[in-house]
Amino acid sequence: MKDKQKFAIIVAGGSGKRMGGDVPKQYMRIGGKPILMHTLIKFHEYDAKMTLILVLPEDQHPDWLRLIRQYAFTIPHHLANGGSERFYSVLNGLQKLDADGLVAIHDGVRPLVSLETIARCFDAAAIYATAIPVVPVTESVRWDNKVSNKAMDRRQLFLVQTPQVFSVSLLKESYNQPFDTTFTDDASVVEKMGHEVHLVEGNPENIKITRPMDLLVAEALMNK
Amino acid sequence: MKDKQKFAIIVAGGSGKRMGGDVPKQYMRIGGKPILMHTLIKFHEYDAKMTLILVLPEDQHPDWLRLIRQYAFTIPHHLANGGSERFYSVLNGLQKLDADGLVAIHDGVRPLVSLETIARCFDAAAIYATAIPVVPVTESVRWDNKVSNKAMDRRQLFLVQTPQVFSVSLLKESYNQPFDTTFTDDASVVEKMGHEVHLVEGNPENIKITRPMDLLVAEALMNK
Numbered sequence: 471m472k473d474k475q476k477f478a479i480i481v482a483g484g485s486g487k488r489m490g491g492d493v494p495k496q497y498m499r500i501g502g503k504p505i506l507m508h509t510l511i512k513f514h515e516y517d518a519k520m521t522l523i524l525v526l527p528e529d530q531h532p533d534w535l536r537l538i539r540q541y542a543f544t545i546p547h548h549l550a551n552g553g554s555e556r557f558y559s560v561l562n563g564l565q566k567l568d569a570d571g572l573v574a575i576h577d578g579v580r581p582l583v584s585l586e587t588i589a590r591c592f593d594a595a596a597i598y599a600t601a602i603p604v605v606p607v608t609e610s611v612r613w614d615n616k617v618s619n620k621a622m623d624r625r626q627l628f629l630v631q632t633p634q635v636f637s638v639s640l641l642k643e644s645y646n647q648p649f650d651t652t653f654t655d656d657a658s659v660v661e662k663m664g665h666e667v668h669l670v671e672g673n674p675e676n677i678k679i680t681r682p683m684d685l686l687v688a689e690a691l692m693n694k
Numbered sequence: 695m696k697d698k699q700k701f702a703i704i705v706a707g708g709s710g711k712r713m714g715g716d717v718p719k720q721y722m723r724i725g726g727k728p729i730l731m732h733t734l735i736k737f738h739e740y741d742a743k744m745t746l747i748l749v750l751p752e753d754q755h756p757d758w759l760r761l762i763r764q765y766a767f768t769i770p771h772h773l774a775n776g777g778s779e780r781f782y783s784v785l786n787g788l789q790k791l792d793a794d795g796l797v798a799i800h801d802g803v804r805p806l807v808s809l810e811t812i813a814r815c816f817d818a819a820a821i822y823a824t825a826i827p828v829v830p831v832t833e834s835v836r837w838d839n840k841v842s843n844k845a846m847d848r849r850q851l852f853l854v855q856t857p858q859v860f861s862v863s864l865l866k867e868s869y870n871q872p873f874d875t876t877f878t879d880d881a882s883v884v885e886k887m888g889h890e891v892h893l894v895e896g897n898p899e900n901i902k903i904t905r906p907m908d909l910l911v912a913e914a915l916m917n918k
Contacts, residue, residue: 485805612881614852631833655834657836669845
């Protein structure tokens with residue numbers, strides 16, 4: 471059996487507001503390199519033949535091209551335009567796919583994804599058409615609707631990471647739905663279509679860099 | 695109005711198994727000092743008149759006394775014996791309290807609690823008799839019972855930290871209940887008695903050091 475064609479859509483729409491600075495978080499440096507380059511390298515390391523599509527707000531494309539020259543960054547990738555919501559950014563990326571196969575949707579600000587996590591997602595998606603990485607919750611969890619609150623059973627709760635990998639046709643079909651504010655990730659879009667989502671093990675270091683403290687944490691984890 | 699008497703029970707029952715080493719995690723060093731000392735110092739800094747009770751497995755008391763001498767650690771505190779479950783450790787600590795007032799129960803392996811978080815908890819508990827610090831969940835969350843899984847609305851979910859602060863009489867009454875495996879923290883014990891739990895804002899750096907990567911993370915956050 472011929473291996474399915476592989477794609478990865480790296481979504482990097484952040485404006486940097488939550489980081490309290492002017493530099494969008496995907497360009498902040500860890501280990502002397504912009505976060506986004508670490509992320510692209512990771513997917514290229516997993517499979518150098520994979521097609522990589524980077525989704526960036528259109529007004530950031532010139533900055534990115536300048537960074538590529540500055541860092542002599544040679545990993546091949548295509549650019550797509552970011553949208554007003556993550557949903558529309560993914561949709562723009564999906565429109566660049568010219569074949570069926572498997573597509574990973576990954577947060578640009580998760581450079582610490584392990585090669586093992588990427589492999590687990592693609593391997594499971596080849597069987598189940600969907601695969602997302604999750605990790606257990608290590609804290610107690612509480613549900614609160616501003617009126618009352620109650621303890622949740624954390625043994626049945628999992629934190630969802632990326633890459634979220636799907637068959638291209640299934641994901642394109644799911645993204646034909648109208649946007650909904652409950653879509654916090656791709657799995658929730660696919661689920662709304664009535665599809666089961668297959669869970670695989672993520673890696674705890676695969677954090678999303680969104681707050682200033684995350685940058686310190688990522689730097690420490692990358693240097694270990 | 696006279697200020698209520700304040701107590702803190704610092705629970706440190708860990709055997710170090712999850713850290714993959716022989717040294718219980720509460721003794722691991724960050725910033726050149728055992729984690730547990732940072733934690734005790736934080737509560738002493740918040741209020742030097744507070745009574746501190748450290749709950750440690752009985753067989754670790756000699757090690758702790760040796761560390762105190764080695765580091766010339768002078769923060770006054772009492773020792774209590776750890777139990778087979780966190781529940782019994784807290785119960786042992788509670789039996790050392792000789793007055794009513796407010797008591798904070800805090801994980802020994804959370805040295806990065808901020809003075810502001812401790813203050814918010816005590817201030818709110820003085821009004822509501824209960825107060826626990828929570829932070830929003832920044833990841834998507836999924837519920838999974840091994841048969842099926844579904845996306846949860848993360849806007850209504852919060853991660854629970856410590857210190858969890860209660861009126862002494864309320865907490866003693868709650869800990870009269872028999873142990874239950876759903877007791878993952880003190881709030882869940884108090885809630886089972888039918889009491890409302892008041893939520894206050896925690897600080898995101900206030901992580902629980904349980905895995906090897908947490909030690910790296912804590913070191914980075916402490917040095918910032």
